[in-house]
Each structure stands twice: as structure tokens, then as C-alpha cells.
């Protein structure tokens with residue numbers, strides 16, 4: 001993992017002291033709310049329906065066990081004993097007091113964390129593959145580049161007031177687990193035929209009220225040019241992105257308006273002017289950063305572990321968990337483990353302080369003290385020896401963390417919705433809870449197979465409903481919560497936009513509708529065909545008929 | 552700014568320190584209990600409440616002062632719109648903690 005140098009420590013600590021002073025002045029009335037609001041937002045502090053909300057950055061979703069322990073401590077000491085992991089691989093606290101926020105930020109700074117650039121029209125936390133550095137299908141570890149981007153974008157003076165917020169995602173595997181095509185900038189790490197490392201560069205993806213899938217603007221960008229090229233991309237956007245209408249201010253609108261080819265041309269022209277300036281970091285610095293991410297010295301072990309097989313034979317839930325929640329690791333005899341934060345009736349992405357402490361302890365014991373957060377709102381132990389799986393699962397299961405549903409229908413993304421969020425039209429969480437109750441049986445879930453349900457409480461799309469195999473969007477229908485059903489989206493390498501199936505439903509109605517959609521799929525699928533390909537083959541009509549036919 | 556609601560109105564805000572949703576009472580205090588809020592029936596009454604509410608904002612007691620439609624039909628006075636009703640009741644989830652359990656809960 002990356003470790004702060006003295007410069008990192010100094011700027012983060014200075015920011016805490018600056019915010020402490022600002023909060024004190026606000027509490028004394030020396031700053032008005034109007035003056036204070038942008039200052040608190042710059043430090044990740046929002047005001048929601050019932051309380052403040054503090055959004056803490058988890059750079060590219062990577063945490064040490066000590067950091068996780070500190071997050072647990074903050075939940076216990078300053079909040080109500082839980083925290084919420086988000087689709088930007090960050091963590092949110094729902095109940096901090098304004099006057100205590102500087103103390104929270106200091107506690108975070110002490111473990112090399114902060115809440116800088118988790119709000120506002122700046123470059124937000126770069127997200128990446130939650131299995132980075134571990135997955136067997138990885139071509140290259142994206143984390144050193146995500147870290148380079150973090151350093152470049154933090155307090156970047158030119159890009160602190162962009163037309164709108166800006167999100168970058170990066171992946172280094174063939175399977176896109178970071179939804180890169182749905183980002184303002186998406187980067188796919190590639191290795192050329194000659195062994196040179198670089199990126200395929202996409203621009204102009206995004207969700208919200210105008211969902212757009214990003215377009216490739218460069219097939220191969222050598223890694224040594226990454227920052228100057230990003231600088232050129234941001235410059236063109238910063239200069240020409242619309243500032244008159246916040247709904248048209250994201251880069252997706254600009255790229256769409258001028259065309260991806262023209263945007264690419266302008267970026268190349270800008271880049272030609274700046275690429276020879278010292279914007280890109282020297283090779284030694286890249287090497288220094290890379291050194292923090294050298295593959296851990298894991299021993300090569302046997303992939304077939306008789307004790308684990310014997311345990312699985314006696315315990316179906318464990319067997320299901322191994323099948324669904326673990327994946328192939330680079331090093332034989334190891335797996336990466338997804339700890340589902342989607343238990344029966346639970347709140348997607350929520351973890352209690354005790355659960356976070358436990359995950360930290362288990363990371364120390366079984367995963368080289370490393371934890372990841374996925375954009376699907378789960379936690380990951382990236383480096384686990386197969387022989388340790390039974391003991392790990394028993395410890396997780398005893399704490400309500402043993403759900404065997406990763407990647408299945410109940411592994412639902414849900415935004416906070418109207419239970420917390422002041423922008424919401426409808427609640428998201430209770431829908432997710434009811435779905436996990438309705439589809440409770442692991443055997444049934446496994447029979448249904450991979451199916452991603454994503455729920456947003458409003459068109460801002462924090463719950464990624466546009467990219468859901470099944471997406472749900474909460475709307476306000478004459479003062480009542482109403483839910484639109486969308487089908488056929490994907491956030492993966494085969495990215496697609498989900499389409500609205502028909503008129504919306506109330507809470508009970510949407511759950512029944514999903515059950516009908518699933519029934520059509522089960523009835524119509526071909527051998528081994530998963531939900532999304534089946535939907536693409538069948539088209540929307542057969543689903544529409546099943547859902548609305550009887551009306 | 553939300554557009555001005557029609558009919559009987561009440562004032563909602565968030566307390567400065569903990570952000571807790573509170574309602575303006577007739578004597579200019581802020582209560583956690585929506586049913587105890589003052590209701591302005593006429594433009595003049597609403598205006599008088601607005602003066603009190605914004606005074607509290609200027610005194611840095613509350614932020615985000617908003618006039619909202621009041622539902623005076625049922626037994627208990629409550630915000631008419633679901634979003635503000637949610638603020639009065641607390642989240643509909645995690646009913647094991649916080650002011651979802653009791654309106655008098657303090658952080």
C-alpha cells in the first residue's frame with residue numbers, strides 16, 4: 001500500500017487545522033452558513049435530511065487493517081456505531097456533529113486518510129478494480145497509476161473549480177469490474193505487443209439524467225504520458241464544458257455536443273503543446289510509487305485442499321460462499337474473498353463498528369492486513385490462502401458477514417435514498433431489504449445466477465441503476481414514492497444502458513414485477529445462459545408482457 | 552429555493568451543530584416534534600413565523616430554514632410532503648437506534 005511521505009502528512013494535517021478554525025468560526029457566528037457551506041463541502045461534510053454526513057475518501061478502495069480499525073472507532077465514538085460504504089469505494093458517516101468533525105478528520109489524518117475532494121466540482125476519488133493486485137485475470141496492477149492520479153489531482157489548482165464534478169476509473173484486467181465506461185474518464189491498462197505499458201483512454205461516460213457510455217478517444221497512451229494527457233483532457237473540458245446549466249455541465253455533454261473525434265482532436269492539439277513540459281513524473285518517481293504495490297510474497301500452495309473440500313461437503317452454505325464469494329488469485333492456492341455487506345434484510349454497504357473491527361482482525365490474520373472496498377458496496381480480503389477459508393468463513397458468518405450472495409440477485413447496490421439523502425425522491429434501502437427477504441434461498445439465487453440489481457433514489461444515479469441488469473429508479477409521483485423498472489444495463493466491459501420497461505410501481509408492485517422478470521428469464525433461458533445475455537437475445541417485449549400484460 | 556407552498560405552512564430547519572431536523576414553535580423555539588410546530592394559516596401569519604425562523608438562522612442556531620406545507624387534516628400535525636415527513640420521523644431503517652426510535656432521542 002502507498003504510505004504518506006512528509007509532504008502528504010503536512011498537507012493533510014494543515015487542512016485539518018484550517019477546517020478546525022473554520023468550524024470554530026462558524027460555531028461562533030463569525031462565518032455565515034453561506035460562507036461556510038463551500039468550506040465544509042471541500043472537507044466532505046454534507047448536510048442531509050436528519051444530520052450532517054461526512055464522506056471519507058478511500059483512495060481506489062484500498063485500506064489497511066489499521067485504517068479499517070480507525071473507521072470502526074470513528075463509527076463508535078462519533079457516530080451511531082455504523083458506517084456506509086459507497087459506490088465510489090468511499091465510506092460515509094450519517095450522524096457526525098459539526099463541532100466534532102475536525103476531531104474526526106484528525107483521527108483520519110493520523111492513519112493517512114482524509115475527506116478532501118469527496119465533494120465539489122473537482123476530480124473525485126479514482127476508482128478501480130477491487131481485486132487489483134490479486135485477480136488472476138489481471139494484466140497489470142492499476143493501483144500505482146491510480147495513486148499517480150491521486151497525487152496529481154489532489155489540490156490541482158487549475159482543476160479545483162471545474163464545470164462539474166469529475167470521476168476517473170481505471171482497470172487493469174480483461175473483465176471490467178470498475179465500470180470504467182461509465183466514467184468521465186475511463187482508463188484500461190494495456191500492454192502493447194512490444195511489452196510497453198499504456199492505457200486505452202475513454203471519455204465522456206456518465207450516469208445521471210443523461211446516461212452515456214464513454215467513447216474511446218485513444219487506443220494506446222504510453223504510461224509515461226499519462227498525467228500530461230489527462231491534463232490536456234481536463235483542460236479542454238475545463239475551458240469548454242458548460243457552466244451555465246449544471247445539468248449540462250458534465251464532460252459527457254461536451255463530448256456528445258462536439259463529437260468524440262473532435263474532442264480527441266482538441267485534446268491531442270492541447271497535449272502537443274504541453275507534453276514536453278515537465279508535467280509527467282520522472283521514471284524514478286513512478287518506480288518509487290510502484291514499489292508500494294509490489295506483489296506480496298505469497299507462497300505457492302496447492303489449489304486442491306482436501307480439508308476445505310471435506311468442510312464444504314458437510315456445509316452447503318460454506319460451499320456456496322466459496323463458489324460465489326471467492327475468485328482466482330494470481331498465486332496458486334490463494335483466492336480473493338468478497339465479504340458481502342448484503343445480508344438478509346440488511347442495508348447494502350452498511351457495516352457496524354464491531355463488523356469493521358472484525359474485518360480488520362481477519363485481514364491481519366488471513367490477508368496481509370489489506371482490505372478493499374468494491375464499488376458494489378462489499379468488502380474484500382484480497383490475499384487469502386485457500387486452506388484458511390473454513391476458519392475465515394466461520395468467523396465472518398458468526399458476525400453476520402457470511403452471506404454467500406456475491407454477484408447474485410441479492411448483491412444489490414442501493415444508494416442511501418430518501419432515508420438519508422436530501423436530494424432523494426424515494427427510498428432505496430427498504431426495497432433492497434425486501435428483495436433480500438423475497439429472494440432468500442441461496443439455492444434459488446444460484447439457480448438464477450449472476451444478476452445485478454441497482455437502485456437509485458433519484459436521477460442522480462448514485463445507485464448506478466442505468467448499469468443494472470435490473471435497474472430501479474425512485475421518482476416522486478404526486479407526492480408518493482414510485483419506482484421505475486429498467487432492464488438490460490451493464491457496467492462491465494460490455495457496458496449498456498438499461499431501458500425503462502414501462503409505467504412505474506409502488507414499493508410492493510416493483511418487488512412483484514422483479515419476481516415476474518426473473519420468472520420470464522428462468523422460463524426462457526437457454527442452457528447456461530445468464531440473465532443479461534438472455535435479455536439481450538429475447539428483447540424487452542416478452543418481459544413487458546409478463547409484467548404489464550394483465551393490466 | 553423550493554417554490555412557496557400553498558395552504559397552511561410550518562417551518563423546518565436543521566440545528567447548526569448536529570443537523571437534526573427541527574420545527575419552529577409559536578414562541579420562536581425549535582422542537583423535534585413536528586406536531587408541536589406552529590402553523591401559519593394566512594400570509595401574515597406565515598410572514599411572522601418566517602421572521603422568527605430567519606432570526607434563529609441569523610443567530611446561528613439553525614440552518615436551511617424552509618417553509619413547508621403542513622398537513623393539518625389528521626390527528627397530528629405533520630409535514631405534508633413525504634420528504635419533510637421523513638425528516639420529522641427519522642430514517643425508516645435502523646429502527647433499533649436514534650430518533651427513529653424516539654423523537655426525544657439526543658445524539
Ligand code: SF4
Pocket residue numbers: 415416417418421422423424425456457458459460461462463
Ligand atoms: S441517487 Fe439521488 S437519492 Fe440516491 S444518494 Fe444519489 S442523490 Fe441521493
